[in-house]
Amino acid sequence: MTVSGAERGAMRRALELAATPGVPLGPNPRVGCVLLADDGTTVAEGHHRGAGTAHAEADALARAGERARGTTAVVTLEPCNHTGRTGPCARALVEAGVRRVVFAQADTNPVAVGGADTLRAAGIEVEQGLLADEARALNRTWTFAVEHGRPFVTWKLATTLDGRSAAADGTSRWVSGRAARLDTHRLRARADTMLVGTATVAVDDPALTVRDEHDVPLPHQPLRAVMGLRDLAPDRRVFDDRAETVLLRTRDPHEALAQLRARDRQHVFLEGGPTLAAAFLRAGLVDEVVAYVAPAMLGAGLPAVGDLGISTIADAFRPTVTDVTVLGADGPGEQPNVRFTMTPHRDSEER
Numbered sequence: 001m002t003v004s005g006a007e008r009g010a011m012r013r014a015l016e017l018a019a020t021p022g023v024p025l026g027p028n029p030r031v032g033c034v035l036l037a038d039d040g041t042t043v044a045e046g047h048h049r050g051a052g053t054a055h056a057e058a059d060a061l062a063r064a065g066e067r068a069r070g071t072t073a074v075v076t077l078e079p080c081n082h083t084g085r086t087g088p089c090a091r092a093l094v095e096a097g098v099r100r101v102v103f104a105q106a107d108t109n110p111v112a113v114g115g116a117d118t119l120r121a122a123g124i125e126v127e128q129g130l131l132a133d134e135a136r137a138l139n140r141t142w143t144f145a146v147e148h149g150r151p152f153v154t155w156k157l158a159t160t161l162d163g164r165s166a167a168a169d170g171t172s173r174w175v176s177g178r179a180a181r182l183d184t185h186r187l188r189a190r191a192d193t194m195l196v197g198t199a200t201v202a203v204d205d206p207a208l209t210v211r212d213e214h215d216v217p218l219p220h221q222p223l224r225a226v227m228g229l230r231d232l233a234p235d236r237r238v239f240d241d242r243a244e245t246v247l248l249r250t251r252d253p254h255e256a257l258a259q260l261r262a263r264d265r266q267h268v269f270l271e272g273g274p275t276l277a278a279a280f281l282r283a284g285l286v287d288e289v290v291a292y293v294a295p296a297m298l299g300a301g302l303p304a305v306g307d308l309g310i311s312t313i314a315d316a317f318r319p320t321v322t323d324v325t326v327l328g329a330d331g332p333g334e335q336p337n338v339r340f341t342m343t344p345h346r347d348s349e350e351r
């Protein structure tokens, strides 16, 4: 790859633009674009602001107008090749007279693929792969969903020291402390789907909304998904109008994720209970585990996870720890909790 220092700097700037705060979570990736003149100065910048708005390249081209001619477009994602709600960016770059395109991440989305080929066929110089890892990290779950054809699954659990997620009488409020609960809401807000089993809705009646530190629901809420075959009482809080709710009438985790993918979902936050979590683990469909461990013991009650089909210690499920954070006591009577973030081992990246 041959890129100039100015192009490298412009790609860093394009990554910053892509990460501009306030862009709503949606089915589209975050993308930034910088148009550079031959002398390395910036002609225009652009970024994508969510589904239905201009793509980053179109945004930058519109700002540049005639000055786009002869520039180098530095883009965090391969320009798309398809007509969705907006026209194909590869064509727009050709028509604007851009001379060269440097992009970071290749777009493997089947409906958008082929932008680089279109550009090359039109005689435009194309370089790809500059800061590609950073670009992939920026759109971690979008990239995962495109490459695996299903949403990324984060399984969150709250457990006592002795691995219980609820007491013998079924009560589980609150296993973890206030700081851990606030942290959970922060993580929920990063996902586009909350997923629980029917029993959790029947027993706990959770709202499954994302709320701020004053317990006020945020304006933008993830989809609430409830999985299982039984009918649920209509008075359950998941059926209120605070957020959209979908019933996934299946016990097959693959089928549930396929239904969610069909709704353009990229990141599922699986909040249990233990039966559903075990089903996803057994199916190899957990991509990240976030466990809040509280200094409490119950000695009896529901396990944090159901039967995994493991009968001997050598076969224990041992995810790789990527982060350990102590969440300090937040208020009188509160105790610190520990959050483990973990990645399951995979037999194959293809799952």
Ligand SMILES: NC(=O)c1ccc[n+]([C@@H]2O[C@H](COP(=O)([O-])OP(=O)(O)OC[C@H]3O[C@@H](n4cnc5c(N)ncnc54)[C@H](OP(=O)(O)O)[C@@H]3O)[C@@H](O)[C@H]2O)c1
Pocket: 156, 157, 158, 159, 164, 165, 166, 170, 171, 172, 175, 196, 197, 198, 199, 200, 201, 203, 204, 227, 228, 229, 230, 231, 250, 251, 252, 253, 271, 272, 273, 274, 275, 276, 277, 279, 302, 306
């Ligand atoms: N501490 C925590 O982090 C936490 C989080 C969530 C829940 N909980 C606690 O967990 C308890 C509920 O536990 P749970 O394990 O019974 O709830 P669950 O996993 O939410 O729901 C289990 C139900 O989901 C349905 N289901 C969907 N897919 C399934 C599959 N592949 N295999 C089996 N069943 C499937 C079945 O009901 P159908 O007959 O409808 O198909 C099943 O009975 C509650 O007391 C709650 O307090 C704790």
